[in-house]
Amino acid sequence: MTADRRFAYAQLLRRDGDAEAAADVLAQTLELAPTWPEGQFALAETLAEAGRKYDAIAAYEHYLTLDPADSMGAAVKLALLTEVKPATLPAAYLTRLFDEYAPRFEKALIEKLHYRAPQILREALDETEPARTFTRVFDLGCGTGLAGVALRDRAGWLGGVDLSAAMVKGAESKGVYDELEVGDMLAALEKLDEKCDLILAADVLTYVGDLTAVFMLAKKQLNAGGLFAFTVQRLEGDGFTLGAEHRFSHSRSYVESLASQSGFEIVTVKDAVSRKEKGVDVPGLLAILRA
Ligand SMILES: C[S@@+](CC[C@H](N)C(=O)[O-])C[C@H]1O[C@@H](n2cnc3c(N)ncnc32)[C@H](O)[C@@H]1O
Incomplete structure (x- = not known):
């Protein structure tokens, strides 16, 4: 399967509530497209949905290396997961x-x-x-x-x-x-x-x-x-x-x-x-x- 099709399949799994399986599919997707920020962000969200807090934090942090301007708002997600109080939200996200x-x-x-x-x-x-x-x-x-x-x-x-x-x-x-x-x-x-x-x-x-x-x-x-x-x-x-x-x-x-x-x-x-x-x-x- 292409990265796009795997991604779409992972989204279906997420929608059906199977976050663990979706995270596996997304991880495979990212092997095909390792520098794709949207894919990495989706993986982080999915890991958070699966209750894998520390994996999710690591995945959001990795996303930030792919999109330092943070247009998808990983800083917000990290703040909510880690309870670190951010002073503001990233301009690119807003x-x-x-x-x-x-x-x-x-x-x-x-x-x-x-x-x-x-x-x-x-x-x-x-x-x-x-x-x-x-x-x-x-x-x-x-x-x-x-x-x-x-x-x-x-x-x-x-x-x-x-x-x-x-x-x-x-x-x-x-x-x-x-x-x-x-x-x-x-x-x-x-x-x-x-x-x-x-x-x-x-x-x-x-x-x-x-x-x-x-x-x-x-x-x-x-x-x-x-x-x-x-x-x-x-x-x-x-x-x-x-x-x-x-x-x-x-x-x-x-x-x-x-x-x-x-x-x-x-x-x-x-x-x-x-x-x-x-x-x-x-x-x-x-x-x-x-x-
Ligand atoms: C909820 S809207 C309110 C818009 C408007 N003041 C009103 O009353 O309809 C918030 C707006 O603030 C803008 N905004 C948020 N942070 C900003 C910033 N640091 N500088 C400029 N605009 C910002 C957003 O782009 C958005 O258009």
Whole structure:
């Protein structure tokens, strides 16, 4: 059998719940195609499904030697298997995830997950600063532009950045941004040529564990009195953690103490639900910080 056919057969075995047999077939497949990252990743996943944790860890580590950019997210799998807390997720993994997700993103998010982060940020800003027009607004992880649409009428210049070119294409089609770019939000923040009055991060910091750099840069790139407004998933307890759904959650104490350390005044950090998961509200926090 060719490598492709063996791979397809292994996937069938996996689907039927025979992970051990699937792992054997995948190991044979990789003898034919030893440098194939997707095959190696599938082997690692299959070993994990078979309960062979340490073999799975070794297989994910081997995958990383074949695809050092980690576009399939082995770092996430390793973190969940080893309970080592990663500070962030690989950019190549997020880019691939959202490039693939982009065509069905809004339908899935709005119809199935009842996504409301842009709306609740808008409502909170209307409450705290009802009369203010924000001269320069920058939308971190703008996705398909839902936050831009929600805030357009309160913004002068509106810019956005996202890792995923396909998501940015969706944002472009909304026609509400003055400037959009494909890239990492930290790099984009770093090179902003003018300071902002509002920096938004709607459901984006869930893909970052350690928020120190983004808080520091947001503070640096806001005019005095400017606002950093964002949502996160809420963790009970302290710090932050990576969940099985490959999203981070952050505790209220973590957000509040990092806000103070970064030189922000806390306007609000409150419980807020911005999406559902399997029909159940996902606990979240909405924060507005003043520079
Ligand atoms: C759940 S979507 C939210 C999109 C948008 N803010 C909204 O409210 O619809 C998360 C987005 O964050 C982007 N993203 C995640 N990490 C990023 C990073 N480090 N830099 C730029 N974009 C990032 C993803 O590509 C994705 O489009």
